[in-house]
Amino acid sequence: MRRKSFDVLFETKTGMAELALNPTLWRSLFYFTISLGSFIGVCTNVIFSQQTLGIRFAVLVGILVIKAVGMTVFGCFLHGLIDAFGGGAGNVRGLLCILGFTALPFLVLTPVALLGVKLGGLWLLLLPLVMVFGGIWCVYLIIRAVEAVYLINFGRAAAIVVFGFSLWLIIFLVPLYMFVRMLALSFF
Secondary structure, three states, X not given: OXXXXXXXXXXXXXXXXXXXXXXXXXXXXXXXXXXXXXXXXXXXXXXXXXXXXXXXXXXXXXXXXXXXXHHHHHHHHHHHHHHHOOOOOOOHHHHHHHHHHOOHHHHHHHHHHHHHHHHOHHHHHHHHHHHHHHHHHHHHHHHHHHHHXXXXXXXXXXXXXXXXXXXXXXXXXXXXXXHXXXXXXXXX
């Protein structure tokens, strides 16, 4: 498992290709839960430090479930998007397995977040920086996943992932914008 994790994180070309050929959903879910759970656990313990342990754990589980469902839906969405544009039939199960591994950067970044919390003060600014860095790294790994599963080049995979994210932003932000606008117009 350690070797596979290393390949996915640092030798993405071979690691992603190997994972796409041998999909392991349970291992992927395990890595997703351990890595993203540890990072979110640090962040939620800081934010909800005044709450009881049960509430903090419930928030952690809720966020993990939402993220897991979101990654699954986004993986199926990317598969449908590639299929609609004639990108060839890829292995959606392999893509979902690799998407579980995209949380691995947060396992690497969790000690940095812990250090920021432990030192306090200005070091707490490490948390948002680490989250931004981890998010960028995860997008890179999603691009590599699409590249490995659908056997396309990095540029096309990046364009598909960015297009997919932009469509998701439209789907979620336009109704929110319309709601806020209608709410604001009703008050003024």
